[in-house]
Amino acid sequence: MYFQGNSTGAFEDDCATLPTNIIAGLVGFFDKEHGLDLPSPWNSTESRSHLANSSILIIGGGSNCGRFATQLANLAGLGTIVVVGGKKEELRRYGATHVVDRHGGDDAVLQRVRDIVGDDLVYAFDAVNLPAGQHLAINALSNSKQGTLARLVWSRGAVEESKLHPKQAGYVLKDTLGSSHYKPEIAIPFWKHIAGYLVENKIQPLAHVVEQGLDAAKVNEVLDRYRDGKAVTQTHFHL
Template sequence: MAPQTQKSLLVTEIGKPLTLVTDHPVPQPGPGQVLIRVTVAGPNPHDQKARDTGLFIADSLPAILTNDVVGEVVALGSGVTKYSPGDHIVGQPGFAPGSVQNGFQEFAVLDVDFTAKIPTGFTDDDGATLPTNIIAPLVSLFDSATLDIPAPWTPEAKSFDYKNTTILVLGGGSNCGRFGVQLASLAGIGQIVVVGGNESELKSYGATHIIDRHGSPDEITARIRDIVGDDLLYAYDAVNPPETQIIGINALSTTKKGRFARLLPSPLGEAESQIKPKKEGYVLGNTFGSSHAKPELCKAFWERVPEYLVEKKIVPTKYIVVKGLDVDKVNEVLDAYRDGKRVVKTHFHVVTENAIEYSITLIFFPKYTYFNQYQEE
């Protein structure tokens, strides 16, 4: 039985470090929800923006961060039959103000629709690599507002020619890029062209062409067009700011209407003047990688996550582990994101039994690449 209060890390003031409290209320599950004892919580770059700029949380302080959450089910809300107490599950919390679902607390509530059981042979850490970094490309590739490629489990998939489709993935060295390649391959897309990242890793996921990311936008676009010609209709950008998003836009066909999905939605500004003319125009889609914002697509995906893991259609990415709900080390990771340092995905073992402790300094020094073999090159 869960206690009434718990340890939590809170944002109490925008622009200030997180603080540790020991008397935060333990939430209770409602219909269609479960209460979990959090085992793994993983911060991402948007958590730094939340702490420092108020992204998603400005009007709901104090707030708890992290949307990569894994834990052990301890209580079921009404109507829940999918899980039993003791099951270990991974899920993506919502982004609604005042959410009680986020990971930097000992107990959290999750909506069953956006969770999956950790299958035999996989660890809680494997599961924690998924939520934020796979839902963003899932929405980019398969939502009607972005690339609008039919998800492979939908009726529309039966008539879509995946084999003769080409997709461009920009940012193959990022986790959202890696999972974008995996999802494109899972769907059966025949030609997956990737800019950046480790060639052997990305080809193991199903990429067909890897392009060097170094060079001017025009040079990189020319490399892409040497492969795709003037026929590219789908481009997904996992990392670029507006000044280099034009690489993907200019790679799209000039005679057919293509689609460009991006994770960074800033206005193109002056970069827009560098976009080459397109007879039929193009669709620019901004991605909000939230299961709750795209429930139909994401619920169907979460239902399939265990089988995709077992069948190796989805492969967890690399991470390092920090033992405990350590507020100082959490703030160090968020500071590293803020300062533009290379950060290996970091998992905080909120429940510390059998956890392995690594010094947080491992995140910042390239010589420890054995924790993340496939960093951007």
């Protein structure tokens, strides 16, 4: 079996883009304890039809976790998928219905999101921000209905309460830990379905580059780019 991903790499390298970044979204979306508790795409006993009329906000469309989260939102059947940041054309290919510029300040970005979802948003997923930046997603959640934010970064600092807008119905924060071993009840059925999802193009591997051999200087260069917050294409070192 072979599928054509969006990279020029081999099958194994395409597959290596999946863990752990897609598992972060998987737990963040489909787990009750650590995520948004959305009905899973592979469970035919759960009703998912209401999702077609629901919206989700994904912060960090330029990140690998955000790219996979966009694909998982599409797989789950959410009708409106609003992604903040990232490349419009690529994210549309993954199922985003709206891609919002992440620049210009929190107020401007929030307004762009609310212009799309109004006061109806109950599902949000932040793939990139530290807690100090998570007020953007929380403020995008509905004031009148209780919404939930699942976040990937939760161990460094706290949400800035002073920046939160009123939430009459409150909101829920879920701390996501994307590990197949930690959440086998979600991960096992997902991994059983993954070959089909790839062949049907429902999940697309992410772009990556391959380096032959262990070039320590090259490894350090990639790690330095992560450290410095610069854009990095996932790099696979073939030893």
